[in-house]
Amino acid sequence: MPDARINIPSKVARGEPFPVKLQIRHPMETGYRTDDVGKGIARNVIRTLTCRYNGEVVFAAQLSSGIAANPFLSFFVVARAPGEMIFEWIDDAGVKGSDRVDVNVA
Amino acid sequence: MRCPIALAALGMAAIAFAQERPISPPDLRSGIAFAGADVRAMQADDNANPGFLWVQRGAQLWQANCASCHGDAPASMRGVAARYPAYDATSQSMLDLDGRIEQCRVVRQKKPAFGRESEDLVALGSYVSFQSRGMPIAVSIDGPARAAFDRGAAFYQERHGQMNLACTQCHDANWGKRLFNETLSQGHGSAFPAYRLEWQAVGSLQRRVRACLFGVRAQMPAPGAPELTDVELYLAWRAQGLPMESPGVRR
Numbered sequence: 563m564p565d566a567r568i569n570i571p572s573k574v575a576r577g578e579p580f581p582v583k584l585q586i587r588h589p590m591e592t593g594y595r596t597d598d599v600g601k602g603i604a605r606n607v608i609r610t611l612t613c614r615y616n617g618e619v620v621f622a623a624q625l626s627s628g629i630a631a632n633p634f635l636s637f638f639v640v641a642r643a644p645g646e647m648i649f650e651w652i653d654d655a656g657v658k659g660s661d662r663v664d665v666n667v668a
Numbered sequence: 669m670r671c672p673i674a675l676a677a678l679g680m681a682a683i684a685f686a687q688e689r690p691i692s693p694p695d696l697r698s699g700i701a702f703a704g705a706d707v708r709a710m711q712a713d714d715n716a717n718p719g720f721l722w723v724q725r726g727a728q729l730w731q732a733n734c735a736s737c738h739g740d741a742p743a744s745m746r747g748v749a750a751r752y753p754a755y756d757a758t759s760q761s762m763l764d765l766d767g768r769i770e771q772c773r774v775v776r777q778k779k780p781a782f783g784r785e786s787e788d789l790v791a792l793g794s795y796v797s798f799q800s801r802g803m804p805i806a807v808s809i810d811g812p813a814r815a816a817f818d819r820g821a822a823f824y825q826e827r828h829g830q831m832n833l834a835c836t837q838c839h840d841a842n843w844g845k846r847l848f849n850e851t852l853s854q855g856h857g858s859a860f861p862a863y864r865l866e867w868q869a870v871g872s873l874q875r876r877v878r879a880c881l882f883g884v885r886a887q888m889p890a891p892g893a894p895e896l897t898d899v900e901l902y903l904a905w906r907a908q909g910l911p912m913e914s915p916g917v918r919r
Contacts, residue, residue, distance in 0.1 A: 567724060569715045587721040589868070631868035632718045 566661045568649065573668050574641040582613070582621070584649060585634045586659065592627040606654045608633065615665070616645035641667045690840040691854055693909050702844070702853040703919060707865070711917040719794060719863035719915025722870040726795025729788055733777070741799050749797040750805050750912050753901045755812040762816040762897045766793045766872055770892075784891035790870050794861045797914035804911055805858060807904040816894075820902030823895060829886025835899075856907040857900065859916020870915060873900055 565587040574580040586608065593605025605627060613621040620639050639647075644667040650660045700711055710716050730741050738744045753764040756771065763771060766784065769792055774781050782789035809817040824835045838847070839855030846852070860873035867875075874896045878888045889895045 565721065565725065567715070567721060583715055585716075585718060585721060587718075587725070632721060634716065634718070 565659065566649065568647070568661055568663045570647070570663055570665065573666050576641055576643075576667050579638040579640050581636060582639055582647070583634070583636045584613075585632060586611075586651065587632055588653065588659075590625075590627070590629055590631045590633060594627065604654070608651050608653045611635070611649065611651040613637075613639075614648045614650075615639060616643060620647075641665065643667060689906055689908070690836065691843075691906065696856070696907065696910050697843075697854055698858050698910055698913060699853040699856055699918060700859065700913065700916065702851045703917075707917055707919055711859075711913070717863065717915060717917055719861075719870050719917060722791045722794040722861070722863070723798050723915055725787075726791035726793070726798075729792050730795055733773070733779075734792075741795065745796050745799040747800050747803050749800040749914070750803045751807060753813075753816075753897050753904065754808065755816075757812075760812075762813060762894070762901060764872075764874070764897050764900050765796060766790075766874070767892060767897065769793060769796070785872065785875055790861055790872060793872060794870055794915050797861055797912065800912045801914060802911050804909045805904050805907050807901060807908065809901065809905050813901065816898045816901050817905065819895070820898035820900070823899050824902050828881060829884040831884040831886075833884045835880070854907075855903065856910055857903045858907055858910045859913040859918060861914055862916035862918050864918045866919065873903070876918075877903075 567585045569583040571580050588608055589606065590608065591603055591606040593603070593607075595603045597603055607627050607629065608625045611623045611625065612619055621637050623635065625633060644665060646662055646664050648660065648662045650658065652658045700708055703711075710718075714720060727741070730738075734741070749765050752768065753762050754768075755761075756763045756768070758775070759771065766789055769789060770781050770784075773779050782792070807813075827834045835855060838852050843852045843854045857873040857876070860876060861870050862876075863870045864876070872891075874891055877896055877899055878891070881888045
């Protein structure tokens with residue numbers, strides 16, 4: 563099950579930029595912490611995140627241990643054509659996540 | 669001449685029965701009123717509120733585990749969380765919402781328990797509580813719930829831990845004042861299960877009460893312990909009438 567929430571306007575105007583908000587449930591473990599017995603907790607952050615809009619990469623990010631848990635990303639994309647946005651990400655543990663949303667261009 | 673005396677006696681009986689609440693209803697203020705502007709903004713916008721990640725997961729778990737009996741949660745679970753903790757006749761004990769979900773899973777579904785504060789139970793609890801958002805808290809303290817209520821009230825008034833502090837000393841006598849960098853809230857649980865920035869996760873009211881006990885350096889009852897359910901009942905009664913906010917956001 564995708565552990566993320568995507569929010570875009572229900573209808574966007576062609577040629578106009580629209581806001582994309584994405585929140586992923588992820589611990590974003592920094593690698594600097596230790597557990598109760600002093601053993602280091604391995605770093606586990608989302609390494610890369612890509613957003614494709616009808617196949618074309620419109621946003622990509624490399625996250626690091628400076629980003630808080632459950633990262634919230636917000637950016638703008640110009641609505642060129644109706645279609646879908648696909649988000650894919652991978653963390654240090656090699657766990658992949660993905661989610662998608664339909665873009666409704668008026 | 670008998671009438672005024674009889675009326676006064678009746679009045680006193682009514683007060684004793686209704687039991688006066690420490691904070692009168694017009695003065696009740698949700699914890700969000702004491703939070704900073706950034707936390708208030710985060711809770712006000714459902715798209716920015718990370719608690720909805722848990723609500724969403726809870727919705728998926730509901731479809732997989734609960735929907736075949738209970739149907740659509742927005743209809744069947746509306747207002748349910750506002751009535752908990754409640755007395756359960758089957759187990760003859762007080763159950764909070766998480767306890768009720770666990771009981772349904774173990775006794776009725778014969779599946780292994782999720783475990784207190786496990787991600788799945790917190791997510792389901794958030795989803796069910798979310799169905800009561802905006803509804804006033806309305807618990808029953810009558811009948812079999814009375815004993816638990818009295819125990820919870822006593823726990824609330826008792827001093828705890830090395831700090832030797834009772835809940836009431838901060839949350840009834842000094843709410844609104846500053847304790848170091850904090851504004852003391854009235855200690856209502858209306859936003860729980862809530863996303864707490866300190867936890868970077870959603871947690872139950874019991875977890876929050878445990879954190880408070882840790883703060884006064886007291887011994888913490890285990891998650892799901894009856895003492896915590898009793899306190900939850902007392903807190904709910906104290907906050908009676910406040911709207912449910914779950915999933916709230918707290919610092």
